[in-house]
Amino acid sequence: MRDLYEVLGVSRDANASEMKKAYYKLAKQYHPDVNPDDKAAEDKFKEAAEAYQVLSDDERRARYDRFGHDSLRGGGGGPGAGGFGSVEDIFSAFGDIFGDFFGGRAGGGRRQARGADVRVDLQLAFPEAVWGVSKEIKVQRDVSCTTCNGSGAKAGTKAESCATCNGRGQVVHNQGFFMVQSTCPRCRGEGRVVKEPCVDCNGRRTQVETTVLAVTVPPGVDDGQTLRLAGKGETPPGGGAAGHLYVVIHVRGDERFHREGEDVLTDMPVSFVKAILGGEVEVPVLDEQCEGTTTVEIKAGTQPGDHIIRKGGGIPRIGKPGRGDQVVRWKIEIPTKLTSRQGELLRELAAEMAEDVKAERKGLFGRLKK
Helix, strand or coil, X not given: CCCHHHHHCCCCCCCHHHHHHHXXXXXXXXXXXXXXXXXHHHHHHHHHHHHHHHHCCHXXXXXXXXXXXXXXXXXXXXXXXXXXXXXXXXXXXXXXXXXXXXXXXXXXXXXXXXXXXXXXXXXXXXXXXXHCEEEEEEEXXXXXXXXXXXXXXXXXXXXXXXXXXXCCCEEEEEECCEEEEEECCCCXXXXXXXXXXXCCCCCCCEEEEEEEEEEEECCCCCCCCEEEECCCCCCCCCCCCCCCEEEEEEECCECCEEEECCEEEEEEEEEHHHHHHCEEEEEEECHHHHCEEEEEEECCCCCCCCEEEECCCCCECCCXXXXXXXXXXXXXXXXXXXXXXXXXXXXXXXXXXXXCCCCCCCCHHHHHHC
């Protein structure tokens, strides 16, 4: 456990103003909004807050100066000792500081929360996913109530400071020699209560809004991928940054093209005669909104499962130049029925190749002629 003065980077004779400036600097450096999803930064953020919580209180600072870390045992109040249950508790305790540089709400002592994220599902045809498309989607989300302007209070009235926490959004509990802060159960950390709720939102401060938004889908998206539209989610009650809109892509398949990452596989049927002798085949391609074709040569003696690769004939790469490849795999078709002439020619070929094949089956009249 580090020395609290060392945590804040101040001398032991630092005054209140110096400690506040030191904490301000650390809080700004390791703030979760500046370091999203960074556990190490969050730990330092909590450590600085817990150190400042002790040293900014004259009585607790005096005990710490006299007994050191022993004065922090048995309850909250020091780094690693559980002085704050969460990052939100820190915002509630020192909202006046955070309000200066992260838009914290005055009175409630909390930073402005970000609104909830919203998810919508978008169905695309295969060509739309390959080449991109612009779509309009209908989104239902909570926005700030226009009647009460997000206050939650009836017209002509306003929210009042919470009497339980005196508008701080936090309540303090004595725990032995220490004090532990937690979110106020009455106002739920808002620092204010509404006695006469808005008739339109019933005090919720938000109302449901249905909006049509334009979404630009880039070329190359795949089934299951997600597009994020920043700030197009819900607006938090009382104002603050809007959440994000997440558009989950669902792509209908195309039997001509089997996608594997940025490559596509096309199984192309070809007659056994053309496989033996060689020739040309019209193959479907992704160009022209997946309706184009190109002529591909098939070599004589092609075997079932043989393939060719059309370089750059695949899916456009997202955020990168170029495209994947198209693999054309030959599926040799064996006829199940032959005309008499076709059968005769194949038997001549079999005789030429000294192949022992099944004898021709004659009908009843053919046998009688013998």
